Structure formats: structure tokens, C-alpha cells
Amino acid sequence: MRLSQYFLPTLKENPTEAQIVSHRLMLRAGMIRQSAAGIYTWLPMGLRVLRNIERIVREEMDRAGAQEVLMPTIQSADLWRESGRYDAYGKEMLRIVDRHDREMLYGPTNEELITQIFRDNVRTYRELPRTLYQIQLKFRDEVRPRFGVMRGREFLMKDAYSFDVDYESAKKSYETMFNVYFKTFKRLGVTAIPMRADSGAIGGDLSHEFHILAETGESGVFYDVAYDDLMARDQVDLETVSKLYAATDEKHDPNHPDAPPPDRIRTARGIEVGQVFYLGTKYSKAMNLVLPGPDGAEIVPEMGCYGIGVSRLVGAIIEARHDDKGIQWPESIAPFQVGLINLKAGDAAVDAACEDLYAKLPSCLYDDRDERAGVKFADMDLIGLPWQVVIGPKGVAAGIVELKSRATGEKQELSVESALARLNS
Amino acid sequence: MRLSQYFLPTLKENPTEAQIVSHRLMLRAGMIRQSAAGIYTWLPMGLRVLRNIERIVREEMDRAGAQEVLMPTIQSADLWRESGRYDAYGKEMLRIVDRHDREMLYGPTNEELITQIFRDNVRTYRELPRTLYQIQLKFRDEVRPRFGVMRGREFLMKDAYSFDVDYESAKKSYETMFNVYFKTFKRLGVTAIPMRADSGAIGGDLSHEFHILAETGESGVFYDVAYDDLMARDQVDLETVSKLYAATDEKHDPNHPDAPPPDRIRTARGIEVGQVFYLGTKYSKAMNLVLPGPDGAEIVPEMGCYGIGVSRLVGAIIEARHDDKGIQWPESIAPFQVGLINLKAGDAAVDAACEDLYAKLPSCLYDDRDERAGVKFADMDLIGLPWQVVIGPKGVAAGIVELKSRATGEKQELSVESALARLNS
Numbered sequence: 122m123r124l125s126q127y128f129l130p131t132l133k134e135n136p137t138e139a140q141i142v143s144h145r146l147m148l149r150a151g152m153i154r155q156s157a158a159g160i161y162t163w164l165p166m167g168l169r170v171l172r173n174i175e176r177i178v179r180e181e182m183d184r185a186g187a188q189e190v191l192m193p194t195i196q197s198a199d200l201w202r203e204s205g206r207y208d209a210y211g212k213e214m215l216r217i218v219d220r221h222d223r224e225m226l227y228g229p230t231n232e233e234l235i236t237q238i239f240r241d242n243v244r245t246y247r248e249l250p251r252t253l254y255q256i257q258l259k260f261r262d263e264v265r266p267r268f269g270v271m272r273g274r275e276f277l278m279k280d281a282y283s284f285d286v287d288y289e290s291a292k293k294s295y296e297t298m299f300n301v302y303f304k305t306f307k308r309l310g311v312t313a314i315p316m317r318a319d320s321g322a323i324g325g326d327l328s329h330e331f332h333i334l335a336e337t338g339e340s341g342v343f344y345d346v347a348y349d350d351l352m353a354r355d356q357v358d359l360e361t362v363s364k365l366y367a368a369t370d371e372k373h374d375p376n377h378p379d380a381p382p383p384d385r386i387r388t389a390r391g392i393e394v395g396q397v398f399y400l401g402t403k404y405s406k407a408m409n410l411v412l413p414g415p416d417g418a419e420i421v422p423e424m425g426c427y428g429i430g431v432s433r434l435v436g437a438i439i440e441a442r443h444d445d446k447g448i449q450w451p452e453s454i455a456p457f458q459v460g461l462i463n464l465k466a467g468d469a470a471v472d473a474a475c476e477d478l479y480a481k482l483p484s485c486l487y488d489d490r491d492e493r494a495g496v497k498f499a500d501m502d503l504i505g506l507p508w509q510v511v512i513g514p515k516g517v518a519a520g521i522v523e524l525k526s527r528a529t530g531e532k533q534e535l536s537v538e539s540a541l542a543r544l545n546s
Numbered sequence: 547m548r549l550s551q552y553f554l555p556t557l558k559e560n561p562t563e564a565q566i567v568s569h570r571l572m573l574r575a576g577m578i579r580q581s582a583a584g585i586y587t588w589l590p591m592g593l594r595v596l597r598n599i600e601r602i603v604r605e606e607m608d609r610a611g612a613q614e615v616l617m618p619t620i621q622s623a624d625l626w627r628e629s630g631r632y633d634a635y636g637k638e639m640l641r642i643v644d645r646h647d648r649e650m651l652y653g654p655t656n657e658e659l660i661t662q663i664f665r666d667n668v669r670t671y672r673e674l675p676r677t678l679y680q681i682q683l684k685f686r687d688e689v690r691p692r693f694g695v696m697r698g699r700e701f702l703m704k705d706a707y708s709f710d711v712d713y714e715s716a717k718k719s720y721e722t723m724f725n726v727y728f729k730t731f732k733r734l735g736v737t738a739i740p741m742r743a744d745s746g747a748i749g750g751d752l753s754h755e756f757h758i759l760a761e762t763g764e765s766g767v768f769y770d771v772a773y774d775d776l777m778a779r780d781q782v783d784l785e786t787v788s789k790l791y792a793a794t795d796e797k798h799d800p801n802h803p804d805a806p807p808p809d810r811i812r813t814a815r816g817i818e819v820g821q822v823f824y825l826g827t828k829y830s831k832a833m834n835l836v837l838p839g840p841d842g843a844e845i846v847p848e849m850g851c852y853g854i855g856v857s858r859l860v861g862a863i864i865e866a867r868h869d870d871k872g873i874q875w876p877e878s879i880a881p882f883q884v885g886l887i888n889l890k891a892g893d894a895a896v897d898a899a900c901e902d903l904y905a906k907l908p909s910c911l912y913d914d915r916d917e918r919a920g921v922k923f924a925d926m927d928l929i930g931l932p933w934q935v936v937i938g939p940k941g942v943a944a945g946i947v948e949l950k951s952r953a954t955g956e957k958q959e960l961s962v963e964s965a966l967a968r969l970n971s
Contacts, residue, residue, distance in 0.1 A: 128613050128676060130667035154663060156618055156625075157650070162663055163616040171616070188553050191588040191596070193581055193700045194619060194683060195640075195652070200581075212645045215620075217652075220637045220687045225582070227620070227642075227652075238579060238587055242555035251553060258619060258683065262645045275618045 122457065123479075124488040124500075128165050131500055141337050143439035144269030146448050150504045152435075159266025159274035166504065167435065169456035171277065174309060174434050175256055177453060178279050181305045185297050187252040187281055192234050194258050198224035200233045204407045213261045215274075227260035232404045232426060235282040239422070240410040246286050246420055249412075250294055254281030256431060270436045271339075271392070277432040283425040284405075286414065291399060291423035295327055296359045298397050298427040302331055303357055306394070309434065310451025311441050312352050313394055314344055316367040327399030327425075329362075330369065332391030335440035341370035342391035345381050369393075392437040393430075400424040442528075448505025449528045458484040459544055460506040462498070464513030466491045474517045474537070478510065481541055502527065508544060547882065549913040553590050556925055566762050568864035569694030571873050575929045577860075584691025584699035591929065592860065594881035596702065599734060599859050600681055602878060603704050606730045610722050612677040612706055617659050619683050623649035625658045629832045638686045640699075652685035657829045657851060660707045664847070665835040671711050671845055674837075675719055679706035681856060695861045696764075696817070702857040708850040709830075711839065716824060716848035720752055721784045723822050723852040727756055728782055731819070734859065735876025736866050737777050738819055739769055741792040752824030752850075754787075755794065757816030760865035766795035767816035770806050794818075817862040818855075825849040867953075873930025874953045883909040884969055885931040887923070889938030891916045899942045899962070903935065906966055927952065933969060 129151040138155075139145040147153045152167030163171055179189065195217065201207035207214075207226075215227040228234065235253060243251075256279045266274050283294035299315070306313035313331040332342055344367035351357055351365065366379045369391065374380065402421045404410070414420035430437075442449045452458060459482050463475045466489055479487045486506060488497050494513075501509050511523040516534075524540050525532045535543070554576040563580075564570040572578045577592030588596055604614065620642065626632035632639075632651075640652040653659065660678060668676075681704045691699050708719035724740070731738035738756040757767055769792035776782055776790065791804045794816065799805065827846045829835070839845035855862075867874045877883060884907050888900045891914055904912045911931060913922050919938075926934050936948040941959075949965050950957045960968070 126611070128615075128667075128673075128678065151667075154666065156659060156662070157620070157622040157648075160618045160620055162618060162659065164663075164667075165613045165615060168614055168616050186551070188590045189593055190553075190590060191593050193585045193587060195582070195585055195685060195700050197582040215642065215644065217640065217642050219640065220689065223582075234581060234587065237581070238589075241579065242553075242576075242589075248553075253553065260620060264645065275620050 122486050124486055125490050127486065129504075130164070131503060139269065141268050141271070141440070142443060143271060143337075143436035146439055146443060146503070147269055147436065150448060153270065159263055159272070161270060161273060161275075166456050170435050170450070170454055171432060173454040173456075174431055175277070175279075177308050178305055178429055178431060179256065181301045181308070182254050182279070182281065185252075185301045187254045187301075190238075190253050190255050191257060192228070192231050192238075192255055194227055194260070195225050196228050196234055198226055200237060201226065204233050204236075204404055206233065213263065215260045215262045228257075229259055229261045230426075230428075231255070231257075231280055232282065232400070232424075233408065236404045236408045236410055236424070239284055240408060243284075243412065246412050246414045249422060250283065250285045250290055252281055252283040252294060252298070254279060254427075268436065270432045271440075273432065276430065279429040279431055281427040283427070284422040285424075286420055286422065288401075288423055291401075291425055292327065295397060295399050295425050298425065299329065299359050299362075300356065302395050302397060302427075302429070305429070306331060306333075307355075308453050309438060310453055311438055314342065314348055314352060314367055314391070315362050316342060316344070316369055316391075317363075317372070318369075318396060318398075319372060327397075329397050330393050331395040332369070333394050333437045333441050334389045335392055335437065336390055337440050338390030338392045340391050340393065341373070342389050343368050343370070343373045343386055344389075346385050346387055348387070392433075392440060394434050394437050395427075395429040397427045398425060400426055443505070446499070447503035450505045450507055452507045455484075455507050456504070457486040457506050458482075459486070459508045459510060460501045460504070461485050461487040462494075462501060462509060462511045463487070463489055464494050464497075464511060468514055470517045471512055471514055474512050474522075478512070478522070478537060478541070482544060510540060510544070547911050549911055550915050552911070554929075555589070556928060564694065566693050566696070566865070567868060568696060568762075568861035571864055571868060571928070572694055572861065575873060578695065584688055584697070586695060586698060586700075591881050595860050595875070595879055596857060598879040598881075599856055600702070600704075602733050603730055603854055603856060604681065606726050606733070607679050607704070607706065610677075610726045612679045612726075615663075615678050615680050616682060617653070617656050617663075617680055619652055619685070620650050621653050621659055623651055625662060626651065629658050629661075629829055631658065638688065640685045640687045653682075654684055654686045655851075655853075656680070656682075656705055657707065657825070657849075658833065661829045661833045661835055661849070664709055665833060668709075668837065671837050671839045674847060675708065675710045675715050677706055677708040677719060677723070679704060679852075693861065695857045696865075698857065701855065704854040704856055706852040708852070709847040710849075711845055711847065713848055716826075716850055717752065720822060720824050720850050723850065724754065724784045724787075725781065727820050727822060727852075727854070730854070731756060731758075732780075733878050734863060735878055736863055739767065739773055739777060739792055739816070740787050741767060741769070741794055741816070742788075742797070743794075743821060744797060752822075754822050755818050756820040757794070758819050758862045758866050759814045760817055760862065761815055762865050763815030763817045765816050765818065766798070767814050768793050768795070768798045768811055769814075771810050771812055773812070817858075817865060819859050819862050820852075820854040822852045823850060825851055868930070871924070872928035875930045875932055877932045880909075880932050881929070882911040882931050883907075884911070884933045884935060885926045885929070886910050886912040887919075887926060887934060887936045888912070888914055889919050889922075889936060893939055895942045896937055896939055899937050899947075903937065903947070903962060903966070907969060935965060935969075
């Protein structure tokens with residue numbers, strides 16, 4: 122993509138409405154624009170990142186055997202009356218009356234609808250275990266939407282639901298999703314520590330929140346230093362994690378029997394980006410989801426639900442990966458892998474060298490604008506592509522380009538061939 | 547995908563609520579389920595088709611230089627007051643009041659929002675021409691939703707908007723989109739005839755509706771027989787099309803100066819799946835989108851809008867491509883390319899032959915169920931994958947499989963190698 126053609130309205134100044142760094146950077150880097158309180162349009166650069174995150178989440182869900190569906194955003198209030206949540210949900214639920222005076226709502230979550238689909242379409246326990254998921258817009262009418270996409274009202278979420286014949290099987294489904302989350306966050310280039318979470322009125326100890334560590338995190342988190350090693354692994358199992366203490370400030374209790382001594386506790390800030398939750402039969406029972414079981418007797422499936430805040434992750438990853446110049450995208454979700462800077466647009470030799478390289482880089486944003494070098498450097502650092510290639514008259518004469526890593530700042534002078542080999546490897 | 551593991555609740559009987567064939571087949575083939583009037587959940591098989599259509603639409607838009615954004619579904623009523631459409635739109639607009647008593651709405655279309663984004667983020671005519679698009683949910687509160695996804699309330703639509711400095715440039719943008727539509731529908735495996743459409747209060751002759759021909763189409767259409775040749779071409783230009791008569795029953799006038807003699811008119815039924823529309827300055831003027839122009843004087847950009855009904859297309863393509871046994875998917879959007887039927891699940895040799903082939907087919911739905919052959923044949927015809935491979939004990943003994951084309955019904959006995967060569971070519 123040529124920057125001269127790209128719809129990328131970057132801002133030089135910090136927008137006053139943005140209180141946290143990810144919100145500031147997403148506005149400045151031309152990724153999003155607010156259209157109403159807590160409601161955003163994703164511009165091309167932001168949408169690329171959002172789609173990359175979505176793709177990784179989808180790939181890991183599919184790999185684990187979950188199957189994708191797409192539920193509608195607008196749901197019937199009657200459905201939510203079956204579970205008792207229509208009255209219980211409160212003002213965060215966006216309630217709607219349609220032209221025929223039917224009460225509807227914009228789904229803040231989908232336990233009711235997925236349970237209905239299961240109830241209407243599954244005939245035997247033999248179809249279990251089954252995990253269905255979707256990546257779909259949700260709406261929660263936050264009283265004070267803020268922090269950009271981190272706490273918006275309309276947001277994109279992956280929500281998954283598992284159905285099992287009994288608790289043992291449900292626990293396996295939970296473990297599978299736990300592993301999926303660990304792998305997913307690793308691929309997204311961030312550390313997300315699973316914390317034991319409140320499982321509320323349902324009881325049981327099967328609920329974890331995944332928190333990305335970031336200075337600007339909304340929650341204080343406290344965790345065993347052993348996590349540092351654990352999170353570096355390629356895979357962890359639920360049992361190992363369950364032995365280690367980790368809690369958000371709401372749950373933290375230094376006197377808890379599992380809490381390690383103070384010198385083995387790390388204190389940090391965290392952003393919740395995912396939650397896995399064993400639901401038991403709360404919804405299946407309330408909504409009369411009953412199936413003939415193995416021995417002819419009826420069973421009430423055990424459910425679990427598993428959320429990842431897809432749009433929130435864009436902000437959370439920026440909170441974890443930025444410096445004072447801008448964003449530092451992990452390669453896995455970068456909108457482009459390479460930013461190519463032409464130091465002298467209009468100079469025939471430099472233009473030719475840039476065009477040549479541009480044609481050979483499959484994921485490149487080429488700054489071909491007639492702008493000062495300083496502006497180009499600043500914009501490129503701001504948008505945070507993993508690699509920058511700088512080409513100017515001197516380099517062209519000497520047959521070299523400068524390759525810079527955005528994350529480390531490390532610069533190298535290389536032949537065009539070596540740079541290409543490095544970038545396309 | 548193994549059918550035994552797949553969430554595919556097919557129905558043997560025709561659902562009574564479905565009045566047209568695509569709705570019946572989408573329900574029977576386990577593609578969708580209704581969750582409220584005119585509101586559907588896409589099950590895994592249906593979602594695959596929807597995503598395939600979305601992908602082709604996106605590829606053709608990107609290839610033409612349009613850039614993708616994602617606008618929110620919930621918009622502010624104030625924005626629609628700027629254009630005067632908030633009061634004008636009527637009951638099809640789903641109006642919402644949020645917790646702070648602000649008037650909001652679920653976007654039925656997005657001219658206002660895109661114009662606002664342009665107004666706030668574009669500073670000079672030099673950024674024109676520009677075409678932005680999104681593939682996003684819309685909601686229109688139809689008084690009588692029916693025909694499944696063909697006339698639903700919540701639906702997926704591609705909507706694009708072009709901005710140009712003057713009429714000549716706007717006409718070029720229109721032509722570009724016209725060509726995109728021709729290519730897109732061709733790739734989707736259907737004939738969609740562009741018909742001159744009413745451009746309403748805006749005036750001018752620049753509006754075309756694209757209609758897929760299908761017996762169950764909602765509109766009568768009348769067109770010059772010359773279209774038969776024209777639609778077979780790889781590309782057509784707007785000028786050629788503009789010389790040929792084509793009109794829906796609402797617009798048809800046999801005495802129109804452009805109308806050919808009766809023996810050169812074809813009469814058919816059509817389903818509208820896309821529309822291209824020159825808007826002029828209707829929205830840019832109303833919403834005060836003004837830019838410094840080439841000679842320093844201000845310009846008011848000329849706009850166009852371009853819609854494709856992505857979810858509607860799933861139904862429309864089925865209307866055009868089915869027989870009495872079920873759907874006949876074009877390869878370009880088929881949920882899987884091949885359906886593999888194991889005639890004797892449990893027979894070691896047949897199982898082994900099926901497993902071997904399954905492993906070598908990248909896009910295959912393998913019917914490994916313990917069901918009668920008749921059930922498997924019927925289900926496979928119903929879901930309509932382009933190719934069927936049938937493997938039974940006799941074939942295994944003779945080293946052959948049966949390959950059937952769903953569209954033509956043609957069957958061939960082939961060696962496994964020949965079948966693979968054919969399917970993976």
C-alpha cells in the first residue's frame with residue numbers, strides 16, 4: 122500500500138479526550154475515530170489489526186475443534202425472560218422496542234441464544250461434547266464509556282459455549298479452552314496471566330481471567346513469581362497453573378492459604394482480555410435443555426462459556442507494547458510487516474530503488490509522500506510497523522538500505538538483497 | 547470435517563414457515579435458524595458460505611482500490627438529523643434510546659456516518675478520489691420480514707461510498723464500481739443483469755440495480771435478448787450496457803424509446819442483489835463537507851454509494867442454483883468442495899480407503915456416519931457440495947471410486963489417483 126493513497130489520518134497532537142496511551146495512539150495513528158460515546162469506526166489501519174487478531178483467535182478455536190456460528194446482535198427479550206436475566210441485567214443492556222412493539226435487546230452476551238439453538242437442534246447426548254463459538258459485535262451500555270476501545274459500548278468479542286454430558290467432561294472442555302487461550306495470547310505477542318476469578322453464584326473453582334500486564338492496567342494484580350518462568354513456556358496445563366497463586370486486587374488476600382510469602386509475590390497492573398467460566402447447568406436447567414442420556418435417563422448438559430475481548434485486545438496490546446514515539450506491533454498482528462521510507466521522493470534513482478523493493482515486499486506500507494524525512498520517521502514510529510526500511514540518495518549510491526527494528530530500535534545497513542532475505546524469511 | 551462431528555442439523559421435512567425454495571433449503575441443509583422474526587443465526591455450514599461470499603466481495607473491492615473500514619451498527623440520531631433523514635426514514639429504522647436518554651439508531655445504511663468521517667478527517671481535494679467500504683450488519687425493521695435471509699431484518703451488507711472532486715471523476719468512480727459488480731457476481735457463479743434503476747429525487751441517470759434471474763424472483767424483469775451474449779463476457783463496460791434496455795416491472799415501459807421490439811425482449815423474474823448509485827452532493831452539501839479545491843476555491847465532493855446484499859446473496863444464489871434434491875453450490879462459494887460418502891462405515895477396508903482420501907482432500911466433508919446409503923445420498927444432494935465421492939466395498943475391491951458432479955449429475959468411476967487429480971486440480 123502506498124501511503125499517498127492510504128486513508129490514514131494521523132494526528133500530530135495528543136487528542137485531549139484520550140486519557141490512556143492506547144486510546145491516544147489509536148487516534149493519533151489513524152486507527153479509529155469516535156462516532157458517539159464509546160462507539161468507534163475502525164479506519165483501514167485499525168481494521169487490519171482487528172482482523173489479524175480475529176484470525177488468530179479463530180485459528181486457535183478451530184484447531185481445538187470448536188465450530189463457528191454467527192448469532193444475531195438483536196435478540197428477543199422473551200428469550201432472556203426464560204433465564205430470568207431480562208429483569209436482572211440492569212441498565213447495561215440496550216433495550217429496544219421494534220415497530221410491532223416487541224421488546225428486543227442488543228445482545229451483551231449470548232448464553233440464552235446458544236442454549237436455545239442447542240435445545241432446538243440437538244437430539245441426543247451422542248452429539249456432545251460440543252463447543253460452538255462466534256466472533257460478533259456486542260453492546261453494553263456502559264454508564265461512563267472511556268479509554269477508547271478498552272471500555273467501549275459497541276465492541277467485538279469472541280464468545281464460545283461448551284456443552285457436555287457431565288462435570289468431568291465439562292472440565293475437559295474447560296481445560297481445552299484454557300489451553301487455547303494460553304496459545305492464542307502467546308501468538309498475539311503478549312503475556313496474559315490466568316488469574317483465579319470469582320465464579321459468583323454458580324460456585325465451584327472453575328473460572329479464570331486472563332490479564333495482560335501493563336502499567337496502565339485497570340486492575341492491580343498479585344501473582345507468584347513462578348509465573349515468570351511458566352509464561353515463557355510454549356504450553357502450560359491447568360493443573361500447574363491452579364497450584365500457583367494469582368489474583369486481582371478484588372480477590373487478593375495475602376492471608377489466603379495458597380498465597381506465597383511476600384517476597385515471592387509480584388505486584389503489577391493488569392487488563393482483563395479473556396475469561397473462561399464453568400457454568401454448570403444454570404442455563405440448561407433454566408431453559409429446559411434436556412437430552413436423552415447414555416442409559417436412557419434424561420441429562421441436563423453442563424455448560425461453559427469462554428470470552429475474548431477482540432476489539433479490547435487492540436488497545437490492551439498497545440498498552441503493553443509501545444514507547445514514547447508510538448506503537449510497537451508484534452509481527453503476528455501488525456497491519457503491515459514493513460514500512461518503507463523514501464527519503465527523497467521525486468529523485469529518480471531513489472524512487473526506482475523504492476519501487477523495486479516495494480514490489481518485492483508482500484506486506485509493505487510505502488511512504489512515497491513528498492514530506493520531510495522527520496515527518497516520515499515520526500509517522501512510521503507512531504504507527505509502529507515491526508520493520509522500517511529507509512532508502513535515500515546516499516544509500517542508493519552505495520547500494521545499501523537501512524533496516525530498523527521498531528521494537529529494539531536496532532539499525533543495520535544492508536544490501537537490498539540482504540534486507541529482502543531478512544524481511545521475507 | 548467429519549460429518550459425525552459437525553454441527554449440521556439437517557431436516558428431512560420441509561419447514562412449513564418457509565414459502566420459497568431458498569428459505570426451505572437453508573433450513574433443511576442446517577445453514578440457518580430463525581431466532582426472532584426476520585433475524586437468523588448462521589450455523590457452521592451457512593456461515594462458511596456467507597464468509598466465502600464476503601471474501602470474494604472484499605477481494606474485488608480491494609483490487610479496485612477501495613479501502614475497507616468498519617463503522618459501528620449503533621449511530622447517533624443527531625447525525626441523521628443533519629441530513630434530514632432521521633424524521634424522513636420512517637418505521638424501517640430501528641430507533642433506540644440509551645441509558646442516558648440519548649436517541650440512537652441501528653444503522654440501516656451509512657451515508658451520514660461516512661460523510662461525517664470524511665468531513666472530520668480529509669483536509670484537501672488532493673485526497674480524492676477515494677472509495678471507502680465496509681461489510682457490516684445493518685438492520686431494517688421490515689413490516690413483514692419473510693423469505694428467510696432474502697428479506698430479513700438484521701442482515702449483512704457491503705456498502706461503499708465514493709468521494710470525487712467533480713461529476714466527471716464521480717462518473718469514473720461509478721464505472722469502476724459497476725465493473726467490480728460485474729466481476730464479483732461472475733465469480734459468485736450467477737448471472738446478475740444490471741438494470742437501469744430509478745435514481746429518485748436526486749436526478750441523473752446513474753443508478754443500476756443488479757438482478758439475479760430466478761423463477762422465484764420478487765420482481766418481473768424485461769431485458770434485451772442481447773444481454774444473453776453480453777453476460778457471457780468476462781467484462782462489460784457501462785457504455786455498452788447503457789445502450790441496452792433492461793428494466794424491472796416497476797420501471798418497464800414497452801413504449802420507451804430505448805425499448806426493443808417485443809420479439810427482442812426477454813421476460814423473467816429477478817432478485818435484486820446489488821445497486822450502484824450516483825448521489826451527487828446530496829449528503830456532502832447537507833452535512834457541510836467542503837474541501838479546498840485545486841484553484842483555491844472550495845469544492846463540495848460528489849458522492850456515490852454502492853451496495854451488495856451479502857447475506858441476501860446466499861439465498862439468491864440458491865434460488866438460481868438448485869434442483870428438487872437440494873442446493874447446487876458454485877465451487878467459488880461452496881462450504882466444502884467435496885462430499886465424501888462412506889457406503890459401509892465400520893468396514894475396515896472401506897474406512898481405510900475413505901480415511902486415505904479424506905486426508906488428501908483439503909476441503910472435504912466426510913460422511914463417516916453409521917447411516918443408510920440412501921440417507922447419506924439424500925443429505926449430500928441436499929447440502930449441494932460441487933463434488934461427491936462415493937466409496938463402497940465393491941469399489942474398494944476394484945480399486946475405484948465414484949465421482950459425481952452435483953450440478954450435472956454426471957457420474958464417473960475412477961481410480962483414487964485419477965479422482966484426486968481431478969479434485970485437487
